[in-house]
Structures are given as structure tokens and as C-alpha cells.
Amino acid sequence: MWLLLAFLSATLLGFYDVFKKHSLKNNAVLPVLFLNTLFSGFIFIPFILFSLWSVKADPDSLFFVPQAGWETHKYILLKSFIVLSSWIFGYFGMKHLPITIVGPINATRPVMVLVGAMLLFGERLNLYQWIGVLLAILSFFMLSRSGKKEGIDFKHNKWIFFIVLSAITGAISGLYDKYLMRLFHPMLVQSWYNIYQLFIMGPVLMLLWWPKRKATTPFYWTWSILLISIFLSAADFVYFYALSFEDSMISIVSMIRRGSVVVSFIFGAMVFREKNLTSKAIDLVLVLIGMVFLYLGSK
Numbered sequence: 001m002w003l004l005l006a007f008l009s010a011t012l013l014g015f016y017d018v019f020k021k022h023s024l025k026n027n028a029v030l031p032v033l034f035l036n037t038l039f040s041g042f043i044f045i046p047f048i049l050f051s052l053w054s055v056k057a058d059p060d061s062l063f064f065v066p067q068a069g070w071e072t073h074k075y076i077l078l079k080s081f082i083v084l085s086s087w088i089f090g091y092f093g094m095k096h097l098p099i100t101i102v103g104p105i106n107a108t109r110p111v112m113v114l115v116g117a118m119l120l121f122g123e124r125l126n127l128y129q130w131i132g133v134l135l136a137i138l139s140f141f142m143l144s145r146s147g148k149k150e151g152i153d154f155k156h157n158k159w160i161f162f163i164v165l166s167a168i169t170g171a172i173s174g175l176y177d178k179y180l181m182r183l184f185h186p187m188l189v190q191s192w193y194n195i196y197q198l199f200i201m202g203p204v205l206m207l208l209w210w211p212k213r214k215a216t217t218p219f220y221w222t223w224s225i226l227l228i229s230i231f232l233s234a235a236d237f238v239y240f241y242a243l244s245f246e247d248s249m250i251s252i253v254s255m256i257r258r259g260s261v262v263v264s265f266i267f268g269a270m271v272f273r274e275k276n277l278t279s280k281a282i283d284l285v286l287v288l289i290g291m292v293f294l295y296l297g298s299k
Contacts, residue, residue, distance in 0.1 A: 005242035006256035012235035014263020017099065019227040021264070021272065024095040028219035030209040032228075033091050034201045037084075039229035041198040044191035062241065065187045075180060076189055080196035082173045090166035096159040098150065100268040100280045103261035104143050105163050107287045110255035110294055111136040112171035117250075120175065128297030135290035139283045146279040171254075177243055178250035186240035194233070255291045262288075 023032050044065075051057045051065040058064060094102050111133050118125060125133065144154035154160050180189050213219070235257075242253055265284055268274045 002242040002245040002248040005238050006253045009235045009238040010257045010259040012231050013257055014260035016231040016235055017264040018267040019224040021094055021099045022224040023222055023228055028217045029091050029095055030205050031219040032225055033087060034205045035225050036228050037197040037201045039226055040194040040233050043233050044194050048191050065191050066185050068188055076192045077196050080193045082169060084197050084200055086166045086169035089162040093159045093163035098274045099264050100274045101147055102163055103264040104284050104287050106167050107258040107261040108136045109167050109171045110258055112168060113174050113254045116171055116175050126297045128293045132290040132293035135286050139286035143283040146276050149276045174250060174254045181243040186244045190236055190240050255294050
């Protein structure tokens with residue numbers, strides 16, 4: 001069951017990336033990110049209030065949000081800071097880079113999760129997992145060569161650095177998610193970390209963007225901004241539910257979710273008309289083969 005949920009989450013995540021790319025085109029990054037947190041918060045506030053006040057609220061429902069004190073919420077607040085850090089780096093990188101480059105880089109997150117598990121939990125990689133790691137490294141090297149054809153130098157381009165930082169913090173978030181799902185209800189974590197992100201992004205927007213808004217890229221509204229929140233919330237809901245299964249494996253779930261790169265790559269080719277697709281497709285295939293080896297090594 002949790003495997004099917006992971007594949008569903010990957011599909012939804014792919015569309016999330018597409019709408020994010022569309023929303024950030026010639027647009028101010030921080031207001032888009034703020035609205036993402038705002039709409040995501042609005043999605044979950046009704047569930048929180050209904051669970052708190054309604055006598056009809058079913059504690060066994062997937063949408064029920066249990067009450068918890070500061071001892072629990074401090075863990076969720078930390079989750080908010082980690083995710084928001086990943087998003088800030090990722091949004092800026094996504095705006096300035098082709099989605100057909102961003103997607104494969106983000107697809108290396110399962111490798112980072114495995115390395116993190118090895119360093120933090122003392123896990124050892126088997127032969128298949130090492131092959132998956134080496135293929136991911138090779139694909140990253142080849143992707144850098146593809147990027148040079150578009151004038152993108154991986155060594156000196158700060159937006160590539162932003163995407164890599166986004167992937168690293170995203171991997172940290174993935175490791176932390178598995179820990180949280182062993183302790184807390186999925187809806188408790190998802191609903192409140194979205195609320196906390198809204199309160200974090202508000203001051204960030206007012207301090208960093210608002211005073212300089214007339215001297216930077218202007219903000220404009222597009223309906224794809226709302227779709228970012230809808231598809232991300234749905235993808236995360238399915239993701240947290242998958243991790244709530246006792247036999248679920250974060251390394252496998254993380255790997256499958258990176259399959260979202262297939263959706264974003266297709267839209268990058270068909271909708272955004274990006275270049276050098278043949279060489280990037282080879283890089284993508286290497287990433288996907290690496291995922292297969294990670295799967296085989298984790299069975």
C-alpha cells in the first residue's frame with residue numbers, strides 16, 4: 001500500500017514542480033513562496049478547527065488533527081524551518097534554471113538520504129546501493145556538461161549551488177520525516193508545519209522583499225500559484241500517510257518520489273520548450289537506473 005502511495009505522491013509532486021516553474025517565470029520569488037505557504041495554511045486550518053471543536057470529529061479518520069503541546073510542536077517547528085530553507089533555495093534556483101536541469105539534480109536526493117542514513121544511523125550500503133550512488137554522481141557530472149551547452153557553469157553558477165543546497169536540506173527533511181512519523185500523527189505534522197511556515201515567511205517577506213520591491217523583479221498574480229499549494233499539499237498528505245506504515249522505508253519512498261522528475265521533464269520539453277533535451281534525457285535515464293539499483297539494494 002505504501003509503495004502505491006509513494007508513486008501517487010511522485011506524480012502529484014511532478015505537477016507541483018511544473019506549476020512552480022510556471023509561477024516563477026519573470027516573477028518575484030518571495031511573494032510566490034509566501035502565497036504558497038498562505039494557501040497551504042488555509043487548506044489545513046479547517047481540518048485543525050473541525051478536529052478541535054466538532055463533536056463529529058473521528059479520531060480514526062485520516063483527516064483528523066490531534067491536539068498536542070509544546071513538547072510535540074517544537075519538533076514540528078523545526079521541520080518547518082528545514083522545509084522552508086529547502087524551498088527558498090529551490091524556488092530561487094528553479095526561477096533561474098531550466099526545469100530539465102533542476103529535476104535531475106533534485107532526483108539525487110535519495111542518494112543523499114542513503115548517505116545520511118549511513119552517517120547518522122550507521123547503516124552500510126550494499127553493492128546495489130553503491131552502484132545507485134555512483135550512477136547518480138555520474139549523472140550529475142554529465143548534467144553539468146549538458147548545462148554548459150546553455151551557458152550554465154556548474155562550478156560557478158550560484159543557482160546550481162542553490163538547487164544543490166535545496167536538495168541537501170530536502171534530504172535532511174526526508175530523514176527527519178521518518179523520525180517524526182514514528183512519533184506523531186501524519187496530519188498533526190503536515191497541518192501545523194504548514195501553519196508555522198506561514199508565520200515564518202510573513203516576516204521574511206516584509207523584511208527582505210517589501211522594502212526593495214520596486215527595485216527588483218515585480219510580482220504578478222497567476223492561478224498556477226494556487227495550484228502549487230493544492231498539488232504540494234496533496235503530494236505531502238499522501239507522502240506522510242505512506243511513511244505512517246510501520247514497514248515503510250524512507251529510502252524507498254524518497255527514491256520513488258524523485259520519480260516526479262519524469263513529469264517535470266516531459267512538461268519542460270513540451271510546454272517550456274527547453275533545449276538540449278537529448279543529452280539531458282540520457283542524464284535522466286542514468287538517474288532512473290540508479291533509482292532501480294537503490295530499490296534492489298533496499299529490498
